[in-house]
Amino acid sequence: MATAIQHQGQLTKPPGALGRLEEIAIRLAAMQGHPRPTLERIQIVLFAGDHGVTAEGISAFPPAVTAEMVRNFARGGAAINVLARQIGAPLEVINLGTLEPLEPIEGVTQLPLGPGTANFTRQPAMDPFQLARALHMGRHSAERARRAGAQLFIGGEMGIGNTTAAAALACALLEEAPTHLVGPGTGLPAARVAHKRRVVERALSHHRAHLNSPVEALRRLGGFEIAGLTGALLACAHIGLPVLVDGFICSVAALTAARLCEGAEQWFLFAHRSAEPGHGRVLAALAAEPLLDLEMRLGEGSGAALAVPLLQAACRLHGEMATFATAGVSAAS
């Protein structure tokens, strides 16, 4: 990091003129252990899973959409497919359990842990075995990415109902009221957001005796894909693979990882500020300042994939610009 800071100060530009791109290059230099970081190989891993809490009517879309979107990912028609192609990143899709079982699909890794989670207003979302498996699948995906030479890990998610699960989990971890963390998700009108908030209140009340432990909060209020992401992010921090965190759901997984392993967040960069209103509280708890704010609220890892060229630009500027000395440019007076 010290070498990178010194080099950055010699580039032919006024000091600080590249703004946050300078900090990004320096952080990536530190994470890669190299004064001239590069970002050529990016791995995107998208976890899908359904949520029993959809029985409470908390989403604008029916849970069947989770499985339908997995097929859409496999055929290359979703937003994350377009963005992955743009940045030349492979996309791995892992089905951790849709409500209706999926047929074998080329390009989708099928590791279902059940027909979605249980309805967490009445019982824990996952049993201990499901949680352990989901964390494990996430960890394996990070280790595969590292073995394949990835220099950056992006996690994505698809799961109708998962803003409800993420909001409930964030409430537990942050000890915040649902009013600050429950939002419209895929596009609920205000009256249905109020209902969604009451559903989260009921869930928090039901599990309140067990929410002091982050791992127990994740098991009771999370989802298969949120646990998969959490396992992936913990492993990335463990093996030293930088992570570019997407929006609300992924940030809650990042927060969970940071609560499970202090310091894990040092390996996380944050791509964008979601339109989901609760995202701000989660980012603040992680002292995270994302790069983009484009009012996106899609998930899938889309905001992270969109931010990749910014990180690549930061690395290239840091590595390719001339210095004042080599270019014969005068310094400030």
Place this chain on the structure above:
Amino acid sequence: MATAIQHQGQLTKPPGALGRLEEIAIRLAAMQGHPRPTLERIQIVLFAGDHGVTAEGISAFPPAVTAEMVRNFARGGAAINVLARQIGAPLEVINLGTLEPLEPIEGVTQLPLGPGTANFTRQPAMDPFQLARALHMGRHSAERARRAGAQLFIGGEMGIGNTTAAAALACALLEEAPTHLVGPGTGLPAARVAHKRRVVERALSHHRAHLNSPVEALRRLGGFEIAGLTGALLACAHIGLPVLVDGFICSVAALTAARLCEGAEQWFLFAHRSAEPGHGRVLAALAAEPLLDLEMRLGEGSGAALAVPLLQAACRLHGEMATFATAGVSAAS
């Protein structure tokens, strides 16, 4: 635009979930006159020129840096070179007049209008012939870009002292006090910013009888590169070539173009919010909401080049995503 709006609403994502990328795709569709816009060919044109007002000690860097940076552009060592390579965009460098004459340099178009502008605290920055030539060079650059098949025009600038000229011009056009528009530029400490503000106050006072006319304000307070940019942007609006506007200097040129030709701004997209504090006022006057806010303050067109992948993503998402019908995905309930 109507066709593009309808198509955008059928893509496999919750309505609005791609945030500002949806609006960008729709605006580019309207500008290109095609419901599926594309952005494969981008032209960057960088205008360089020196400023007589540097004699007043308003910059952290000596004016020799303008010519030194032109050489750096020609050798590919500046930030804009790195960013242009990243997006595969040709970069044209036009020297409109450095303080010290430049030797012939491969890759630099030499069209010097003088050894920099005159010191505008005492006389007009340009004579009418210089202004006309600078506007004309700008117009030609836009027409060349269009003939070469460009789908997007990015203007860049290099000129030690040009935040002073741009601030003075913006004060005249917006009838604002220098206190709101004069900032640290390449990095002046607070005491020198106060001095820079007084220099602008003196200039505005000297020319005050002539500043009601935008073209006269440009001639008296602008610079060769600012006039070149203004001519380029006017021509882009005239020939229907979308522009991605960079930071403070380019936005003042965009404002000048909009004052010279009402409606020109409909062809302008705004890339980023500069760290230069006066940029906000200029953007507000143009009702512009830039895409990025990364605390950059470099110029050269760097913020615009950095934002290109966002526009390309907007176009690709709009053009390549599956629709609910073709993908068999259920709609919201």
